[in-house]
Amino acid sequence: MGSLMKIACSLSNPMFLFYFAQAPILSGSVHTPSNKRHEDPLLPVIVYVHGGGYDAGNTSLYPVQDFVKGSDYGLVAVSIQYRLGVFGFLPGAAVKYGGALNAGLLDQNFALQWVQEHISSFGGDPSKVTIWGQSAGAGAMLQHLVAHGGDTQPPLFRAVLMNSxxxxxxxxxxxxxxxxxxxEVVSAVNCGHAQDSLECLRSADASSLLEADTQIGFSNFMGTYTFVPVVDGTFITERPMVTLQRGRVNGEALLVTTNSDEGSLFITPDVLTANNFTLSRYITELFPRLSKKRVQQATEIYSNMGLTSVPEEASAVMGDSMFVCPALAAVSAFGHNGRKAELGIPPGTHALDLSYDFTTFAIPPTFTHPDFLKAWQQSFLSIAMSLNPNDATVITPNWNSWDHGFTEMMFNKTDDDEPVVGPCVTDKGLIKRCEFWVEVSPETSQ
Incomplete structure (x- = not known):
């Protein structure tokens, strides 16, 4: 039986010890088997990026050491903290020409470069790096898929794991x-009259910027975020959907998963009801540049799904447009090297998968059948180890690529709490809805 050694370090020097602070800074931790000897073969590497809407989150919440243990001490795990919110994703021409756009993504990119240069010192193989993220962390992975038009050189990873x-x-x-x-940020920190507004922001107290972040965030429309990636013309050269539709992606293999109810977490039914929201109004508020014709089309599509209320229909719109359809666009871009799965364990809400991804997550899973847990977790670890999710030691049957008849793997359970893990065909209605969202992506700016 192996054991773990954790090393927390600044990413500028692999031997400098640094413990995580609560500030949005670039730092990382490396978890490697403690019995790894210098002469042993180098191990595959997982680099994990946390979610949180690009505005919150901390590596300490995500026990990546579970991946090392789950692989029987056969890989190295890295987690990174990157700049968030106004610190990591402030947009604008002033930032373009006087600073760095998408700083949070650039932090991650720098961390991946650091891994390439230094991970061998920790027993990791830089040619076998897998990047993994959930929610906005997975969204960040999608950004790295399409970075530099899908042609980052030299390559920084070989496989990608994305949850929602x-x-x-x-x-x-x-x-x-x-x-x-x-x-709005400039005004919120009293830099509106400064000759150089960006320099004024740089000199502002961090607490003032955090307050501005919170203040602006509270004014957002339901379930949306302000400080998110932009098309910067350098790292991200075009809208992600454009690059994905061209089939240009970084990485050799992809496993992407979604939950059965991605959207409801971002919907407040009482607010919709109290304000007499129609589905049409919700779609217009969510995507203000969607033409009236497209809003009408979307309303017809989601009104005819057989759902019973506007909140349910709004949840479907949110889940499809911002999570499930981007997942299908990504897996489609990988062709025969792309695989898709769905976690159907009730209630299937967004972020439920975290309890299953990690064995020691703070919120335990509601379904604890050991065969199910092993099958789910080994799906990801097998990709990281060998680029192949087919593992003879688990109950998961042969797993085809998604382009093989739109086949994905369903992870669910029976009413008697027995695991159900098997292939299914992606719902044709969902595929048609996703075709709509791809078609209107110039108007939704995705």
Missing amino acids: PFLPFQYNYDDPIAERVYS
């Missing part, structure tokens, strides 16, 4: 909406 990839609107850095966000 979050793809909100992604405007050009100088879009009027992006410029309005920049102006």
